C-alpha cells in the first residue's frame with residue numbers, strides 16, 4: 664500500500680494542481696480544504712481523501728491532526744502549502760495580522776510536523792516535508808511585513824526539522840516569487856509584477872508542481888531553499 668501525500672490548502676491553485684498531479688500518477692493524496700469548492704468534490708471523485716481543516720486556531724490544527732492520524736498510519740510526504748497573503752492595512756490591528764500570519768505559516772506547520780513525525784518515520788524509504796515559503800524571506804516586503812516574517816519563520820523551520828528528522832525525512836523549502844496572479848489583479852499590477860524578475864513571466868502552477876516532484880524524487884537534498892523566482896534576485 665503506497666503511503667499517501669498530505670497537502671494542505673488543496674482546494675485551489677497550486678495545492679489543487681499538485682493534488683491532481685499525484686492522483687494522475689496513482690499516488691494517494693490526503694488534501695485539506697477550508698472552503699468547500701466544486702474542486703474538492705472533483706478531488707474526491709478522483710480518489711483523494713479530502714479533510715476539512717481551518718488552521719486559524721490551535722484547536723483547529725489539533726482537531727485536524729486527530730482526524731489525520733485516524734485516517735492513516737503512514738505518510739509519504741507533508742506539503743505545507745496552506746497560506747494567506749495578508750497585507751498590512753489601516754483597517755486591521757497589526758497585532759492581528761502578525762498573529763494570523765504566524766499561525767498559518769509557522770505555528771501550523773510546526774505543530775503538524777511534531778505531532779505527525781512518526782507517520783513519516785514509519786517508512787523504509789525516504790520521506791519528505793516541503794514548506795512553501797516565498798522569495799521575500801530573502802528581502803522582506805514593505806506591504807506584507809507580517810507575511811514575510813512568518814514565511815521567514817517557516818524557512819527557518821526547514822533548517823531545524825531537517826536536523827531533527829534526518830536521515831529518514833528530507834525537509835526543504837520552495838521559495839516562489841510570482842507563480843500565478845489572482846483574479847482581480849489589475850493590468851497595471853500584472854505589468855509591474857512581471858518586470859520584477861529576469862524571466863518576466865507568471866509560469867503557472869506547473870512550475871511549482873515540477874519543483875515539488877523534483878524534491879520528492881531527489882534522495883540527496885535536505886535543509887535547503889529552492890528559489891522558484893525567475894531570477895528575481897538578480898533584478
Ligand SMILES: NC(=O)C1=CN([C@@H]2O[C@H](COP(=O)(O)OP(=O)(O)OC[C@H]3O[C@@H](n4cnc5c(N)ncnc54)[C@H](OP(=O)(O)O)[C@@H]3O)[C@@H](O)[C@H]2O)C=CC1
Nearest residue numbers: 672674676677697698717718719745746795840841842843
Ligand atoms: N501564487 C503565487 O504566485 C505565490 C505563491 N506562494 C506560496 O505558494 C503556496 C501556494 O500559493 P497559492 O496556490 O497562490 O495559495 P492560495 O492563496 O490559493 O492559498 C492556498 C490555500 O490556503 C488555504 N488557507 C488559507 N488560510 C487557511 C487556514 N486558516 N486554514 C486552512 N487553509 C487555509 C486556502 O483554503 P481555502 O481556499 O479552502 O479557504 C487556500 O485555498 C502558498 O504557500 C503561497 O504563499 C509564494 C509566492 C507566490
Ligand SMILES: Nc1nc2c(c(=O)[nH]1)N=C([C@H](O)[C@@H](O)CO)CN2
Nearest residue numbers: 746747748797840841842843845856
Ligand atoms: N497564499 C498566497 N501567497 C502569495 C500569493 C498568493 O496568491 N497566495 N501571491 C504572491 C504574489 O504572486 C507575489 O509573489 C508577487 O510578487 C505571493 N504570495
